[in-house]
Amino acid sequence: MYLCAMFQIGKTIVSEDIIAKEFVCNLSACKGACCIEGEAGAPVTPAEVSILKDIYPKVKPFLRAEGIAAIESQGTHITSPLDELETPLVNGKECAYVTFTETGTASCGIEDAYNAGEIEFRKPISCHLYPVRVQDYSEFAAVNYHRWPICDDACVLGQELKVPVYKFVKDALIRKFGAPWYAALEKVAEENR
Numbered sequence: 001m002y003l004c005a006m007f008q009i010g011k012t013i014v015s016e017d018i019i020a021k022e023f024v025c026n027l028s029a030c031k032g033a034c035c036i037e038g039e040a041g042a043p044v045t046p047a048e049v050s051i052l053k054d055i056y057p058k059v060k061p062f063l064r065a066e067g068i069a070a071i072e073s074q075g076t077h078i079t080s081p082l083d084e085l086e087t088p089l090v091n092g093k094e095c096a097y098v099t100f101t102e103t104g105t106a107s108c109g110i111e112d113a114y115n116a117g118e119i120e121f122r123k124p125i126s127c128h129l130y131p132v133r134v135q136d137y138s139e140f141a142a143v144n145y146h147r148w149p150i151c152d153d154a155c156v157l158g159q160e161l162k163v164p165v166y167k168f169v170k171d172a173l174i175r176k177f178g179a180p181w182y183a184a185l186e187k188v189a190e191e192n193r
Contacts, residue, residue, distance in 0.1 A: 007188055009181055009185060011140045012141045012143050018166045019164055019165070022155065022162060022164055023145075024157040025154050031103075035095050035127075036094040040080060040084075040086050041089050041095050041096070043084060048124050051121050052077055055119045056071065058113055058119050059110050059113045066090045066091075070088050070096035071096045125176055131146045131147070131169075164189065166189060170182065
């Protein structure tokens with residue numbers, strides 16, 4: 001059994017895998033499978049639930065008909081049987097907010113609307129952070145690297161380019177925890193190199 005070492009930054013407990021493992025999304029290889037595979041939608045926060053409701057009219061023109069139908073029948077978010085907030089799915093498969101490029105690569109309708117300047121919300125933080133997963137507890141947040149076989153190509157590309165996970169998701173980590181937290185993470189990474 002593999003046990004991962006952890007370190008603390010403020011009120012977060014961080015897996016050393018964040019600084020030790022390498023990762024760069026390889027969309028040409030995986031075609032955005034993380035938005036399609038799995039048994040649940042993307043985790044969303046209570047604050048994001050309100051945002052999704054507010055921005056839906058501006059995101060809707062960027063979505064596929066199947067996604068619009070799923071959202072209009074289930075809502076802009078759902079509560080899972082485990083009482084977790086998630087994006088709805090299309091027929092139990094891909095996220096309702098998924099769009100596809102001409103080459104069949106999954107994209108995000110929310111991020112498409114953001115990139116077009118229609119909204120200021122980029123996408124749910126859980127999507128932006130991936131492959132980092134954050135689990136909030138009452139006294140702290142656990143920050144872990146999530147290894148998923150569909151991302152093996154991303155691990156290979158990360159190793160080739162020598163990009164650690166924390167650098168790949170820098171913008172998302174700053175969005176979630178702030179620039180001072182990220183600077184502290186960089187210091188830990190530097191000390192452990």
